[in-house]
Amino acid sequence: MPTTERLEAFIVAVESGAHAKAIENFYTEDATMRENQAEPRRGRSTLVAREQATLDRTASVVSTCVRPVFVNGDHVVIRWVFDFRFKDGKAMRMEELAWQRWEGDRIAQEEFFYDPSQARPA
Template sequence: MPSPARLEAFIAAVEGGAHAQAIEDFYTEDATMRENQAEPRRGRSTLVAQESAVLARTESVVSTCVRPVLVNGDHVAIHWIFEFAFKDGRQMRMEEIAWQRWDGERIAEEQFFYDPAQRKPG
């Protein structure tokens, strides 16, 4: 179960724009991450590489945690809003719920729930 301070540090890192670094700092080495019902990506290095690839296509990302954050033992639910400005001029707003299972002070599993129609940049 994450301590309140550790969870707040994770949220601050994401809101501060350190998305790939947050994976390095807050996820287990063998962490998994999945989008809706897709096959999970496995391993922290894979997760960092995927996040870095997304960020390489963006001019900026504004990340907002919509409170409250729900915590029940090792499980955490975070409502996020991400506003992307891509290098090609397109923009995209994504709203999602991140369902996480923490192993002590690190995230071991994360699944995102969102409407896939949001992934089409405007």
């Protein structure tokens, strides 16, 4: 179960734009991540590489945690809003719920739920 301080540190890391670094610092080595019930991606190094590839296509990302954050033991739900500006000039706003299962002070499993129509840059 994450402490309040550890969970807040994770949120601050994401809101500061350190997305790939947050995965390195807050996820277990064998963590899984999946979107809208698709096949999960496995392993922290895979998760970091995919996040970095996404970030490499962006000029900027503004990440906002919409509170409250829901915590029940090892399970956490965070509502995120991401405003992307891509290097090609396109923009995208993504709102999602992230369901997490923590093992101690690290995220072992994360699932994102969002409307896929948001994933098309304008």
